[in-house]
Amino acid sequence: MATSGERESNKGERRRFPAAVRTELILEAATSVFAKRGSRANMVEIATACGIRRSVLYYYFPTRKDLYLAVVDMQLTKLTRAMAPVLGADGDPEARFRHGISLFVRFAEEHPEAWDVLFAEGAQSIDSELDELHRFAWDSMLAAVIAPIGQEIDQLGLDIYSPRVARLAEVLLGGVTRLILWWRDHPETARGEIEDSLVDLLWFGARGFYAGDRFQAD
Structure with a gap:
């Protein structure tokens, strides 16, 4: 039996869209719901947000997991495209680092729901496959952080894939995401x-780390 929310949504379900367009509309609406509710959001909520019957939603995405995976994958693709200019680019490392930070901050500002789905602390996973997708999103950002200074890492004789460099990258990206959360409270x-x-x-913290500077206790 249809819920009252579904009955309301059905009233507006008049236009017919090609399957690809309908899928994109569902994913965009689902992104908004998942950004607010995390992966706990149910299919009734999402169908209502999409303005379609629940049966239609299940036709396109048989399970909530399938839908959530598709949402994360779509937003990760957006992020990858947004960061593309800094990945593999040449030029001054500091300028490239600044450019990468600027691109990520701009993405968080212009696509807050996508950012929440990928990085917000409230983002929850349904199973290991989703954990892998979130990890891939995080690793993609780590690559963007490291890419501008890869040449300096090589010049210092450090392995870009070493645990030491990985630890620093995690700290750097963690700082970025935390400051973006703070920014939301201070618009x-x-x-x-x-x-x-x-x-x-x-940047300056990374330079010191790569140069081998260490804290010396008295």
């Missing part, structure tokens, strides 16, 4: 100030 702060703060801290 009066200009995006340029957020980018400058990240570059000041992360």
Whole structure:
């Protein structure tokens, strides 16, 4: 039996869309729901947000897991495209690092729901396959952080795949995501100030780390 929410959604379900268009519309609406509710969101909520019957939603995505995987994959593709200009680019390492930070911060600002699905602390996984997708999203960002300074790492004789470099990359990206969460609570702060703060801290901290600087206790 249809719920009241589904009956309401059916009233607006008049237009017929090609399958590819319908799929994209479902994924965009599902992104909004998952961003707010995490993977706990149920198919009734999503069907209502899409303005379609639950049976139609199940036709396109037989399980909630299938839908969530498709949402994460779509948003990861968006992020990868957004970061493409800095991956494999040449030029001054600091300028490339700043560019990468700018691209990521801009993505978080312009696609807040996509960012929440990929990186927010409330994002939850349904099973190991989703864990792998989230890990891939995180690793993609780690690559973007490391790419601008890969040449310097090589010049210092460090292995870009070493645990030491991996630890630093995790700290750098963790700092980026935490500051973006802070920014949401302080929207009066200009995006340029957020980018400058990240570059000041992360770039110069990374340089010291790669150069072998260490804290010396008295």
